[in-house]
Amino acid sequence: MEIKVNKEVRNYTESIFLGLSIRQCFFSVIACIVAVLMYFLCIDSLGMEMTSWLCMLGAAPFASLGFITYQNMNAEQIVLTAWHSFLLSKTDLIYKPFNLYQELFKDVFEKQKKEALGKNDKKLRKIKETK
Template sequence: MEVKINREIRDYTESMFFGLSLRQFIFSVLAVGVAIGIYFGLRSFFGTETVSWMCVLGAFPFAALGFIKYHGMTAEQFLWAYIKSEFLMPKKLTFYPTNIYYEALKNVIANHEKEEWKRHD
C-alpha cells in the first residue's frame, strides 16, 4: 500500500467535490453560472459561435481566480498586495550608482596624484 505525501506540506489541499478543493469548486460553479448567464442573455442578439466565445471570455476570470496561484498567493491576496504596493504605499526608489573600485582605491589614487605633482614641481 502506498500513501502519497506532498513534498511541501503547505501545498496540501483537501479535495471536497470532484477532486477539487472547496475554493476551486466554488469558482468553477461561478464560472459555469456566468457562462450560462451570458449564453441565455446574448443568444438572441448574436450567433452561436460569437456567444460561445463570449461565454469562454466571461467565465475565464472566475475559473482563473480559483486555480491560479502566484508566488504562493491566491488571486485576491495578489490583488491586495498589488493595490497596496502601487497605490496605497508607493515608494519612489532612486538609484545612486557607486563605483566600488574607485571607492576601494580612492586613497591610493590620491597618493599617486600627490606624488605626480611633487615630481613635476
C-alpha cells in the same frame, strides 16, 4: 498499497469534488453561472457562435481565479498586494546608502584622522627646518 504524502505538509489541500479544492469548486461554479447568464442574455442578439465565444471569454477569468497561486498567495491576495504596491503606496524610492559601521565609529575615525594629520605636520616641519 501506496499512500501519497506531500513532501511539504503545508502544501496539502483537501479535494472535495472531482479532485478540486473548495476554493477551486467555488470559482468553477461562479464561472459556470457567469457563462449561463451570458448565454441567456446574448443568444437572441448575437447568435450561437458569437455567444459561445463570449461565454468562454467571460467565464475564463472566474475559473482561473481558483487555480492561480504565486509565492503561496491566492489570486485575491495577489491583486490586493499589487493594488497596494502600485497605487496606494506611490512613493519615489531614493537609494541613500547608510554605513552603520561608519556612523558608530565616526568619533574614532575623526580622532585617528586628526592624529595622522598632526604627525604629518610635525614631520613636514622637520623636513622644512632641515632644508
